[in-house]
Amino acid sequence: MPVPDVLSAPSTLEEFHDRLAAITEGLPKRLRQCAEFVAARSDRIAVSTVADLAAGAGVPPSALMRFCRIMGFTGYSDMQRLFREAYVPGLPDYATRLKTLKDREGGSPGALLAEFVDAGRTSLERLAKTLDEDALNRAVGLLGRADTVHLIGLRRAFPVASYLAYVFDKVQVPAMLHDGVGLLDHRFALRATDALLAIAFAPYSEETLALAQDARTRGLPVVALTDRPGSPLARLSDAVLLVPEADFGAFRSLSAAITLALTLVVAVGAVRG
Amino acid sequence: MPVPDVLSAPSTLEEFHDRLAAITEGLPKRLRQCAEFVAARSDRIAVSTVADLAAGAGVPPSALMRFCRIMGFTGYSDMQRLFREAYVPGLPDYATRLKTLKDREGGSPGALLAEFVDAGRTSLERLAKTLDEDALNRAVGLLGRADTVHLIGLRRAFPVASYLAYVFDKVQVPAMLHDGVGLLDHRFALRATDALLAIAFAPYSEETLALAQDARTRGLPVVALTDRPGSPLARLSDAVLLVPEADFGAFRSLSAAITLALTLVVAVGAVRG
DNA sequence: GTCGTTTTGGAATTTTTATTCCATTCCTCG
C-alpha cells in the first residue's frame, strides 16, 4: 500500500484538492477510481455515506476507506467532516438558476449559456423521442460486421467525426478518419469488407458526398448521420440516423450529434465483444 | 400531541417551508424551538445528525424526532433525504443503473441511447448550475482583446477544439487550431498580443500542457476549459472554465464541453462586434 | 512458471446514529 507520506490531513478544501492532484498519479486502479470520482464530485461527500460514494465510484466501500487514509484522514468520517463544515447549499436548483441567467440583458455570456444549455437539452430530448430504433439497430449491425469503419465528416461535422474516431479507438474497433488533410482522399483505403460512416449537415460538403457515393458504388454499406430525411447523404445510405438539433439564433449546437455518435460506437463495440 | 393534520410529507423545499410556517404557531414550547431553529438554519439539516441539530436548537433528540413526525415525515432520516436530494441531484447511482441496463435486454442500442441522453442532460444542467460566471466573463474579456486566438485540445478534447475553430471562423474571429498534425508545434505562431484557449481532460496531454506553459511564460493570457479545479491546466491559466461532464459507465460525453465552447465563441464574437 | 509483494473484495465487527418507549413533569381547567 502506498504509504501516506504526509501525516497531517488537509484542513481546507484547497489543500484537499492540491493533495488529491498530487497523489492521483501513481495510485493503483481502484484507488485511482476513488480519486477521480472524488475529484469530479467532491460536492457529494458532505451528504453521502461511504456506501453511496463507493457505489458512485464503482468500488467497494473498503477501497474508499483506504483512499481516505491515503489522503491523510483517519477515516471517512474524518474526511467528511471537512466537507460538512465547508458545506454551503448556495446554488439554487437548475430551473431557478436558468431563469436568473436568462433574465440578464440579452448579450451577457451567462444569458447566452442559458440559451445554449436550453437548446442542448431540447435537442437531447427530441433525439431520445424521435430516433428510429430500427435504423439504429441496422446501423449497429452494418458497422459491427465491417472490418474497418471509415469515418468522414467535414466542417461542422468534423468534430463529430473526430470524436467517433477517438471513441472507436477506445473500444478497439479499427477505424479510419478521412480528414482531408493535404487534400489526400485515401479513397482506395476502402476495402470491400469495410463500411463507411458519413456525417454531414446542410450545407453538405462535396467531399463527404463524393466519398459516400464512391463507397456505395463499390458496394460498401454506408451509414449516415445527418440532419434531414431529404439530405443528399440520406439517398446514398443503407441506414440513416437523424439528428434533430435545436438551434438558438444562427447557432446550432452538436450535443445531440455527439451523444448519438457515442451511443453508436459503444453499441458497435458491444456487438464486437 | 398535535395530530399531524396532513399525512403526506412535503416533497419540495417550498412545500417544506410553507408547512413549517403554517404549523409553527400553536406548537408547544420545545417543538416550537425546533421549528424556529429549523426555519433559521434549514441549511444545516443536510449535513447534521439528529443530535447535532437538537443541540443547536437546545432540545433533546427525542423532541426533534417528534418535530419531524409533525412535519409529516416518518423520521429524521426521511426529512434529511429531502434536503440532501434538493442540493445534490442525480443521486440514483451508476451501479444500479448499469445493472438495470444489463438486466434489460442486454444493453440494446435504444436503451444505451436513453442512458447517454440522460447523462448529457445531467451534464448540461450541472453546467448551468455550477458555471462560474466571473470566470466566463473574464475568459470572454481575455479572448475578446486578443489579436489571434490559439486553440489546442488533443485526444478527447480535440473534437471540442476543432469545433471551436469552426465557430470562431464563422464569427470571423482569427483563430488558429494547433492540431499536432505532423508533429509540427507552431509554437512560434504565438505572438505577444494573442491569447491561448486550451482544452484538456484527464489524462492531460503533455503537448497541451507544454503549449499552455509556453504561452504563460511568454506572458500571453491563457484560458482553460478543463474538468477539475485541480487539473494541471488550471494552474497555468488566467481563467478556468470547469465542465462537469457526467459519465455513464466508462464513457463520458462532450455535451457540456461543446455547449460551453459554443457559448464562449459567440460571446467573444459579440464583444468584438 | 514460481515466489513474494501489493492490491482487492467482502464478511465480521465496532461505532455511531436514529428511533422508540415510558416514567415524570408541567399545564389547564374544573
Added chain:
DNA sequence: CGAGGAATGGAATAAAAATTCCAAAACGAC
C-alpha cells in the same frame, strides 16, 4: 387545589453506518 391530559427528557433499543481484518486475486521480478 387536584385530576386528567399533553409534553418532556432520557434511557433502552433498533438500525445504519463506518471501520477493520483477512483470505484470495493480481501483479511483478526473477
